[in-house]
Amino acid sequence: MVRPASLVAATPLAGAASSEASLGILRRLAALVLALVLSVSVAACSGSKASAPASLSPAAISSISQQAEGFLAARDRLPDLAELVNTRNWVFTRNLIHGPMQEVSRQMLYINKLLLPADQAEAQKRANALKAALAELDEAARLQDGEALRKSYIKVASSFGLYAQILPAEVKVALKQV
Numbered sequence: 001m002v003r004p005a006s007l008v009a010a011t012p013l014a015g016a017a018s019s020e021a022s023l024g025i026l027r028r029l030a031a032l033v034l035a036l037v038l039s040v041s042v043a044a045c046s047g048s049k050a051s052a053p054a055s056l057s058p059a060a061i062s063s064i065s066q067q068a069e070g071f072l073a074a075r076d077r078l079p080d081l082a083e084l085v086n087t088r089n090w091v092f093t094r095n096l097i098h099g100p101m102q103e104v105s106r107q108m109l110y111i112n113k114l115l116l117p118a119d120q121a122e123a124q125k126r127a128n129a130l131k132a133a134l135a136e137l138d139e140a141a142r143l144q145d146g147e148a149l150r151k152s153y154i155k156v157a158s159s160f161g162l163y164a165q166i167l168p169a170e171v172k173v174a175l176k177q178v
Contacts, residue, residue: 006163016097020164061170067107067114068171074101075160085153086136093141093149097134105131115168130159 014110056064077100084093106129115123133155140148162178 053057053111054116054118056114056116056168056170061174064111064114064168065171065174067110068167068175070103071107071111072164072175072177074104074107075164077101078157078160082153085149088144088146088149090141090144094138097138097141101134104134111167115166119166123163126159126163126166130156130163133159 077096081093081096081101106167108123108130108175112120112123112127133152137149137152137156140152167177169178
């Protein structure tokens with residue numbers, strides 16, 4: 001049986017074929033637009049000049065140096081602390097921690113904020129290790145535990161040294177630490 005042409009166009013199959021064709025055209029058009037956007041993006045990104053390595057501003061170096069002076073002054077009290085630990089002088093050990101060494105946390109916090117973003121995570125990790133070691137030392141002195149006091153002092157001394165390594169070279173030179 002042969003159908004007239006007017007009936008063929010009205011059948012559902014003919015409508016599906018035309019919508020598939022229009023979807024195909026839309027897909028090609030979308031792919032073309034996407035390719036054009038990606039091309040422009042790549043061209044825009046690749047045309048920039050190479051950036052200089054990040055460095056600290058003179059103001060940041062000055063601020064870090066100020067805070068580092070206090071940090072290094074506390075570090076310079078480590079021989080006094082060692083003597084107190086060796087003689088198991090519980091009271092003066094705690095006095096030294098809560099007195100001259102009390103500001104170390106604040107100083108490290110300010111230093112960490114001023115460092116380059118790439119160095120901040122490691123500096124924070126080292127600062128946390130030092131604060132934890134000081135807390136352990138204080139607790140050992142409070143409990144009058146000689147062995148824990150000795151072990152905690154070793155952690156404190158090494159943590160001071162590790163944190164001092166994170167200070168920028170310019171600060172170390174300015175403070176005559178090299």
